[in-house]
Amino acid sequence: MTEYIVLSAILFTIGCVGVLVRRNAIVVFMCVELMLNACNLAFVAFARQHGNLDGQITAFFVMVVAAAEVVIGLAIIMTIFRTRRSASVDDASLLKY
Amino acid sequence: MTFWLLAPLMVAAALGILFVRKAVHAALLLAVVMISLAFLYAVMDAPFLFAVQIIVYTGAILMLFLFVMMLIGVDAADSVVETIRGQRATAVVLGLLFGSVLVIGISQVTFGTVVGLDEANAGGNVPAIANILFSRYVFAFEATSALLITAALGAMVLAHRERLTPRATQADLAARRIRDYAEHGFHPGPLPSPGVYARHNAVDTPALLPDGTAAESSVSRVLAARGTVRSAPALADDIDDVRRQLAGEGHSDPSTMPETSGKAGTPANTEEDVK
Amino acid sequence: MAEGAHAPVVAPDTGAGGVFELLWLVIALPLLGAVLLLAVAPFLPGSARAAVDRHGHLLGTATAVASFGLSLVLFLSLLGRDAEERQVGQHLWTWFETGSLDVGMDLLYDQLAALFLLLITGVGSLIHVYAIGYMAHDPRRRRFFGYLNLFVAAMLTLILSANFVGLFLGWEGVGLASYLLIGFWQHKPSAAAAAKKAFVINRVGDIGLSLAIALMFATFGTTDFGDVSAHTGEASQGTLTALGLLLLLGACGKSAQVPLQAWLLDAMEGPTPVSALIHAATMVTAGVYLVVRSNFIFELAPVAQTAVVVVATVTLLWGAILGCAKDDIKKALAGSTMSQIGYMMLAAGLGPVGYPFAIFHLLTHGFFKANMFLGAGSVMHGMDDDVDMRHYGALNKAMPVTFLTFAMGYLAIIGFPGFSGFWSKDKIIESALAENLLVGVLAVLGAGITAFYMTRLMLLTFFTSRRWEEGVHPHESPRVMTVPLVVLAALSVLGGVLLLGDWIVTWLEPVTGHAEHHEPPLPAIAITLLITAVVALGVAAAWFLVGRREVPREAPREVSFATRAARADLYGDAINDALVVRPGTGLVGGLTLFDRVGVDGAVEGGSAAVGGLSSTMRRVQNGFVRSYALSLLGGALLVVLALLAVNLG
Numbered sequence A: 001m002t003e004y005i006v007l008s009a010i011l012f013t014i015g016c017v018g019v020l021v022r023r024n025a026i027v028v029f030m031c032v033e034l035m036l037n038a039c040n041l042a043f044v045a046f047a048r049q050h051g052n053l054d055g056q057i058t059a060f061f062v063m064v065v066a067a068a069e070v071v072i073g074l075a076i077i078m079t080i081f082r083t084r085r086s087a088s089v090d091d092a093s094l095l096k097y
Numbered sequence B: 001m002t003f004w005l006l007a008p009l010m011v012a013a014a015l016g017i018l019f020v021r022k023a024v025h026a027a028l029l030l031a032v033v034m035i036s037l038a039f040l041y042a043v044m045d046a047p048f049l050f051a052v053q054i055i056v057y058t059g060a061i062l063m064l065f066l067f068v069m070m071l072i073g074v075d076a077a078d079s080v081v082e083t084i085r086g087q088r089a090t091a092v093v094l095g096l097l098f099g100s101v102l103v104i105g106i107s108q109v110t111f112g113t114v115v116g117l118d119e120a121n122a123g124g125n126v127p128a129i130a131n132i133l134f135s136r137y138v139f140a141f142e143a144t145s146a147l148l149i150t151a152a153l154g155a156m157v158l159a160h161r162e163r164l165t166p167r168a169t170q171a172d173l174a175a176r177r178i179r180d181y182a183e184h185g186f187h188p189g190p191l192p193s194p195g196v197y198a199r200h201n202a203v204d205t206p207a208l209l210p211d212g213t214a215a216e217s218s219v220s221r222v223l224a225a226r227g228t229v230r231s232a233p234a235l236a237d238d239i240d241d242v243r244r245q246l247a248g249e250g251h252s253d254p255s256t257m258p259e260t261s262g263k264a265g266t267p268a269n270t271e272e273d274v275k
Numbered sequence C: 001m002a003e004g005a006h007a008p009v010v011a012p013d014t015g016a017g018g019v020f021e022l023l024w025l026v027i028a029l030p031l032l033g034a035v036l037l038l039a040v041a042p043f044l045p046g047s048a049r050a051a052v053d054r055h056g057h058l059l060g061t062a063t064a065v066a067s068f069g070l071s072l073v074l075f076l077s078l079l080g081r082d083a084e085e086r087q088v089g090q091h092l093w094t095w096f097e098t099g100s101l102d103v104g105m106d107l108l109y110d111q112l113a114a115l116f117l118l119l120i121t122g123v124g125s126l127i128h129v130y131a132i133g134y135m136a137h138d139p140r141r142r143r144f145f146g147y148l149n150l151f152v153a154a155m156l157t158l159i160l161s162a163n164f165v166g167l168f169l170g171w172e173g174v175g176l177a178s179y180l181l182i183g184f185w186q187h188k189p190s191a192a193a194a195a196k197k198a199f200v201i202n203r204v205g206d207i208g209l210s211l212a213i214a215l216m217f218a219t220f221g222t223t224d225f226g227d228v229s230a231h232t233g234e235a236s237q238g239t240l241t242a243l244g245l246l247l248l249l250g251a252c253g254k255s256a257q258v259p260l261q262a263w264l265l266d267a268m269e270g271p272t273p274v275s276a277l278i279h280a281a282t283m284v285t286a287g288v289y290l291v292v293r294s295n296f297i298f299e300l301a302p303v304a305q306t307a308v309v310v311v312a313t314v315t316l317l318w319g320a321i322l323g324c325a326k327d328d329i330k331k332a333l334a335g336s337t338m339s340q341i342g343y344m345m346l347a348a349g350l351g352p353v354g355y356p357f358a359i360f361h362l363l364t365h366g367f368f369k370a371n372m373f374l375g376a377g378s379v380m381h382g383m384d385d386d387v388d389m390r391h392y393g394a395l396n397k398a399m400p401v402t403f404l405t406f407a408m409g410y411l412a413i414i415g416f417p418g419f420s421g422f423w424s425k426d427k428i429i430e431s432a433l434a435e436n437l438l439v440g441v442l443a444v445l446g447a448g449i450t451a452f453y454m455t456r457l458m459l460l461t462f463f464t465s466r467r468w469e470e471g472v473h474p475h476e477s478p479r480v481m482t483v484p485l486v487v488l489a490a491l492s493v494l495g496g497v498l499l500l501g502d503w504i505v506t507w508l509e510p511v512t513g514h515a516e517h518h519e520p521p522l523p524a525i526a527i528t529l530l531i532t533a534v535v536a537l538g539v540a541a542a543w544f545l546v547g548r549r550e551v552p553r554e555a556p557r558e559v560s561f562a563t564r565a566a567r568a569d570l571y572g573d574a575i576n577d578a579l580v581v582r583p584g585t586g587l588v589g590g591l592t593l594f595d596r597v598g599v600d601g602a603v604e605g606g607s608a609a610v611g612g613l614s615s616t617m618r619r620v621q622n623g624f625v626r627s628y629a630l631s632l633l634g635g636a637l638l639v640v641l642a643l644l645a646v647n648l649g
Helices: A002-021 A025-050 A054-084 B002-019 B023-043 B047-072 B087-108 B125-133 B138-159 B170-184 B221-226 B233-247 C018-043 C046-080 C111-134 C141-160 C164-182 C189-220 C225-234 C237-255 C263-269 C272-281 C283-293 C302-325 C329-349 C355-382 C400-414 C420-435 C437-462 C479-512 C524-547 C561-567 C569-620 C625-648
Strands: C088-098 C101-109
Touching: A002 A025, A002 B002, A002 B087, A002 C625, A025 A054, A025 B002, A025 B023, A025 B047, A054 B047, A054 B125, A054 B138, B002 B023, B023 B047, B047 B125, B087 C625, C018 C046, C018 C088, C018 C101, C018 C141, C046 C111, C046 C141, C101 C111, C101 C141, C101 C164, C111 C141, C111 C272, C111 C283, C111 C355, C111 C479, C141 C164, C141 C272, C141 C283, C164 C189, C164 C237, C164 C263, C164 C272, C164 C283, C189 C225, C189 C237, C189 C263, C237 C283, C237 C302, C237 C329, C263 C272, C263 C329, C272 C283, C272 C329, C272 C355, C283 C329, C283 C355, C302 C329, C302 C437, C302 C561, C302 C569, C329 C355, C329 C420, C329 C437, C355 C400, C355 C420, C355 C479, C400 C420, C400 C437, C400 C479, C400 C524, C420 C437, C420 C479, C420 C524, C437 C524, C561 C569
Parallel strands: none
Antiparallel strands: C088 C101
16 A cells, blocks of 8 residues: 555656756646646555545546646647747746846 | 556656656656556556546547647757756755655555455446446536536637738739749749659659750759659660660560669750650 | 902803893904905905905994994993993804813903903094005005904904903904014015014914913813803912913913013014004003903912013013114004003002003003004104104104194103003002012103103104105195094093093902002102102103204114113014024924934835845746746645644654
8 A cells, every 4th residue: 555655656756856847848747747647646546545436536537627737738838839939938937026 | 566567667757757858758758657557547446547547648638748749849859958046956855855755754654454445346446436426526527517618618719819910812822923023033833843754754753844954843842852853864764775675685574674773874865765 | 469369250141131232243343344355355346346445445444433333332331230230241152062161152241341342443443544544555455454354353352252262262363363464565575574473473372372271171161251260269279370370471472571572573564553453552452451351360379470470570671671772663662562561461460459450551551552653654654654763853843733642642651640641550550569669669660761762752753853854755644644643642641531530440340359459658649759750750861862962864883782782672582593493493403304314214224124125035036937836845845844743743
């Protein structure tokens, strides 16, 4: 049991660091997906631990929300790319002091 | 057993996402993680999520990623230089701290015996999930439908582009062509078609001009750049060869005719040879 | 200082019908004139306005005369009543009511108010008539008469009010009218400055009066003369002394007593009828009225009474000394006014013995001083508005009527036997000698100085050699100006009849209380002879020092210190400047500096610190979403650590 949760934590941390160090917006997005998946893994593992299906249902909802989020996020990335010819998150840094 | 096979693979693939420079490679590595995850779901008595993970995540979402990547350029790669000072180091340090805290914290916890899903899945995993989904979580489920519709609408709005100038009509295009001809001498009509010969009729064979030279604008510039344009005079070589055989050394089977080589041979002697 | 004396309680009879129902009209008539001339006239259409500008002075005069007629009728009606019923009240309306304070618009018409009413409306009417001639060529005559009417209405409010708040309303009203009239020729910077000076110094006195009213309300719960006079016995000695001193401060401001005397001489910048009416006959005597009216307080506060006497004695000498040195005829008369009010205050400070004589002298002074001021105005009128006596001389031939009437006033003020001033001043000095020898002697000395400076004024103006320039043609003033002079001269001569059979003492006794007469150190006839002798000495001194010498056209520079001091108003302005103005300026400068450096520094420093901190902190908002995510991760780490610390620790 512990090993699943530890794996989930490791994947989540890798996703975190990925968001922080990568600059390509699409890769950043992938890292976010990785974090979501790590959470899903924990949910499913806990579902087995407790012997009911609520965890699996939650993982299912997470997937649905992730799908919606990806649709919108990629559309935003497309729009930004269309106007700035760049997919780097550092280029969109005008909203500052 | 499966876990211990898949876990190192997943961690390695996930770490790969951090280090590869090309976004496409990152996507492929993410696919590895996701499919492995799907297997882990299967191992943990969640066959429905196994299928959804494969179909929705790997099949749809990840493909959407690749699709967008194709649109904005597959070749796009991160530069190695970090623009924000100290960001990378701080991120790594904080990430390591965060990960170790999580791992240490989790390892301190005793989870007790695993109950297992045999009982819950007694009538099959999919009917059991359906039972819960459409009873206890029915409102959340309906809410997700609203969410998805909103997301679809939002994507459409974001992808929509307003046309700022009127569409160019046939008359505009014709006028522009004539103006280009008047100002820059560009040919207003269609480009000449490639040459059509008795034995050759392909886009890589240029047409011949009245003085016997090849018309360069009759073949694609790409082919010219690749150097795969045939030499029109050279096309006559094998005919000459046949003539020679007919005239001299007797019968020869057409199927054993030597292949023409583009650049070999001498320029054509006469036009009528070709025609 | 009548120790343990009980002042009579004011208990007006509010049910008196008949002509007393019209009491309010005495105030309302001049007020109506003021409103019409000042508030309505400017908004009339062109032709009507021009008509008002041409004939407005007649309206103003008519209201004053009508008010005088009404006062006369009222006085006669009061004479017809029994001595015990001569306090008539009238409740007009409730002015304001807040908490337990209930202030009504109440009028009180008693023996004291009756005399004042006659003086104000009578002398006021004469001066209105005089001003018709004096201001004939002034383009703003309508406005002048509006102000005069406003003054009369305010003065009558002051006199007739039955409580201290109403009195204060009139008090401020006359202050406003005085300000407006002193500065009537506002195009002259000196007039504007004089008006401002009078206003500011009067505010100091008004603070005293308003504090007295507040203290009265705190102590007695009312400001009504009747209620206060009925309850003064219940208040503590300290409260009564404080009340008396605060009232004295108010009186000092209005009546130009030391130390608030500095404004009166400058107030002569106003037109001469104003000087005669406001700054000689009526308004400046309001302080005396206040002290006499508040006799129920001063009776029980001997300390305050002593203060009144001291202030009065200092002022009567101060004013007399000023009068000796001034070459400006109006300023010399103003110094004399100050001195004569000092006599009145002195009498008022003596208690019930002096009150009737204070009022008596106030009345006679009102006659002869108004007479002399108007005479001075007449002289100025003939001398092209020149006020320097050194440019006059030998005018008795050129202006016979003015000269004769002025001479009546002169004889009255120096106390020539038989003239009104003789009777009134004589009585005051007699009472003073009986109460306190030192004060009495100083008062006698003051009478001598008075004789000196008035004789000097008389000689410089009407006798000695002719000193006016070639282009000046002294001429007698028109009838409209001389007739009031004649009337006032007659009053100056005959004013003494009020003392016949001690009529005025008996008349005022219900208001001021019965007096225990002390025996003077000398028999009355000896005192009279003494005073007359001193006066004769003063006249003789003036004759030898002024009348028999050649008078230079320019004031000599090489003069004694005393003369220089007197010319500089005994350094009154310098004292004010050193004691009040400069410390005040310094204090304000210090406060400004503190505000700028301390308060502004703290506020602006605080804002600058916050601003600086913010501009440093805002660097965190660098626009990079990954930096924000990093902070997020740091925060999450902290939360996880906290959770672990709580759960595992």
